[in-house]
Structures are given as C-alpha cells and as structure tokens.
Amino acid sequence: MTDYAWGAGALVYLYRQLGVATRAGSKGICGCLTLLRAWIYEYFPLFRPSQLSQSPDAPRASSWISPRLPGGDDARQRLALYRQLLDELSADDVTSTPYGRDGHTDIHCSLFTGPIRFSDIAEGYDPACCLRQFGYRQIIPRAMMVPHDQYRPASGSSYIVFWDPWVNQLWDNVAAHRLDLNFASRPCEHPSEIVEEYVDWFLTRSHPRITLPTDGVPQPRPLLVHQVSYDIFLLFQI
Numbered sequence: 001m002t003d004y005a006w007g008a009g010a011l012v013y014l015y016r017q018l019g020v021a022t023r024a025g026s027k028g029i030c031g032c033l034t035l036l037r038a039w040i041y042e043y044f045p046l047f048r049p050s051q052l053s054q055s056p057d058a059p060r061a062s063s064w065i066s067p068r069l070p071g072g073d074d075a076r077q078r079l080a081l082y083r084q085l086l087d088e089l090s091a092d093d094v095t096s097t098p099y100g101r102d103g104h105t106d107i108h109c110s111l112f113t114g115p116i117r118f119s120d121i122a123e124g125y126d127p128a129c130c131l132r133q134f135g136y137r138q139i140i141p142r143a144m145m146v147p148h149d150q151y152r153p154a155s156g157s158s159y160i161v162f163w164d165p166w167v168n169q170l171w172d173n174v175a176a177h178r179l180d181l182n183f184a185s186r187p188c189e190h191p192s193e194i195v196e197e198y199v200d201w202f203l204t205r206s207h208p209r210i211t212l213p214t215d216g217v218p219q220p221r222p223l224l225v226h227q228v229s230y231d232i233f234l235l236f237q238i
Contacts, residue, residue, distance in 0.1 A: 008109075009118035010035060016121050016159075023156035034061055042098040046085055083210045091192030101135030104181070111179040115145065115167040122163045127179050136185040138194040140201045 014031035021029040038061035041048045050065040070078060097103075104110045111134075115122040127134070128141035149162040 005109075005116075008116045012116045012118045012121055012123045012125075015116075015123040015125075016161075019123075019152070019161075020156040020159045023152065023154050023159065025153075025155040037061075037066070038064060043095050044089075044093070045095060046089075046093055047082070087209045087211055091190075094191070096132040096191035097135050101187075104134050108178065111181070112177055113179050114177045115163055117167075122161070122167060128184055131181070131185050132188065132191055132193075134181055135187055136181050137188040138198055139185050140195060140198055 010032045014033075014035060017029050017031035018036075020026055041064050042060070048064070049067045052063045052065060054063050069075065111127050113126050113128065114124070116125045124145035124147075126141055126145065128139065131138050147161045148164045151158060151160045153159070
C-alpha cells in the first residue's frame with residue numbers, strides 16, 4: 001500500500017469531481033472536500049473560520065473549526081456575499097505562499113507537470129499555472145494539456161475524459177517531467193508580480209467575474225478546450 005501515491009490519487013479524484021460539479025445538471029460534489037476547504041482557508045483569509053492552536057506536527061487541516069452554515073434564505077444571502085467577495089478580491093486578499101516559499105524543495109513531486117492518475121481517472125496538472133504559490137513571478141504557462149477525447153454532458157453522470165496511452169509513462173519518471181522554476185521564471189518581490197501579457201492571456205481563458213455584470217459592458221469569452229491548438233501543445237513538449 002505504501003507504493004501508491006495517495007496524495008495524487010485524492011487530488012486527481014477531486015479535480016475530476018470539480019469538473020463534474022460545473023455541469024448545469026449537477027446538484028452536489030464528491031471527493032475529499034476537507035482538502036478543498038483547507039486549501040480555501042489557507043489561501044483566502046477572507047473565508048477563514050476560527051482556528052485552533054495546536055502542535056506543529058498535527059495535520060494543518062484539523063486546526064480549522066468548520067462553521068455551522070445556515071439554510072434557506074440565509075444560505076442564499078451568504079452565497080451572494082461570497083460571490084461578491086470573490087469578484088472583489090485583490091492580490092492583497094490572497095496568501096500566495098501559506099506554506100512558505102521553499103516548500104517545493106522538500107516535496108519535489110509538487111513540481112511534476114503532466115497528467116496525474118487515480119485508477120482510470122487522469123487529469124492534467126501544471127504548477128506553472130500558479131507560480132506565485134512557490135514565490136515566483138507568474139508567467140503565461142505553456143499550452144494546455146489536451147485530452148484525446150472528452151464527453152461532458154450537462155448532467156455530469158456520464159462525464160468521461162480520454163487521454164492518450166503515453167500519459168501513463170510520465171509519472172514513472174517524475175524527474176524528467178519536473179518544472180524547473182529558475183528556467184521558467186524568477187523569484188518575485190511581491191506576490192502579485194506577473195509578466196506584462198499575463199492578464200490579457202488570462203481573460204481569454206477564464207471568467208473574470210462570477211456575477212454577471214449589470215453595466216452592459218461585454219466580458220471576454222473564455223476559449224474552449226477544443227479551441228486550443230494541439231500543434232502548439234506538441235511544440236511545447238519538445
């Protein structure tokens with residue numbers, strides 16, 4: 001049992017369930033939600049509950065005191081508040097390096113880049129998408145790793161992603177597929193430091209706001225996965 005990468009397994013299963021939860025017909029989410037909530041508390045202080053004082057050797061996630069969440073109208077009001085807080089987040093509202101700037105030197109596999117797997121589930125993992133968590137300036141990451149095929153219906157019950165067989169070989173040689181931080185970027189002086197073109201690139205691949213704007217100003221439409229050139233992806237693999 002010690003030969004299995006349990007951390008990677010829990011993470012990739014959570015990644016898949018986050019994808020399923022985005023489907024219009026989904027009404028819940030599976031996976032290690034303790035991991036997801038602990039990640040939110042570590043990086044986003046605005047959403048942190050009370051915290052216990054405990055031994056440094058104790059699991060970090062066990063220090064957070066989960067609040068009792070309301071139901072009904074109070075729950076809807078809290079949801080609207082959370083959406084507003086997320087839309088108004090600034091760089092100063094995010095703790096980019098909650099585990100310190102050198103955590104990756106102790107956990108080398110955290111810089112692995114490629115698909116991670118659990119059973120028949122595989123999801124892309126690229127630490128270059130968030131270099132600020134390592135204390136480095138954010139760059140435009142290489143082209144998105146594209147599955148061979150995917151089926152993502154509205155219900156989410158038949159959510160399937162297919163990868164090419166060669167992805168199974170990447171995890172067998174972590175050292176050969178490990179991001180070189182010093183080659184990719186450089187240490188940042190401020191957590192919000194980014195390359196000049198990053199914001200324009202980001203706005204075409206993500207939703208800048210959760211709440212629909214009411215000022216009539218059109219928002220950039222994110223590119224779909226199938227719009228990303230597979231030829232560019234292969235070029236970045238060379």
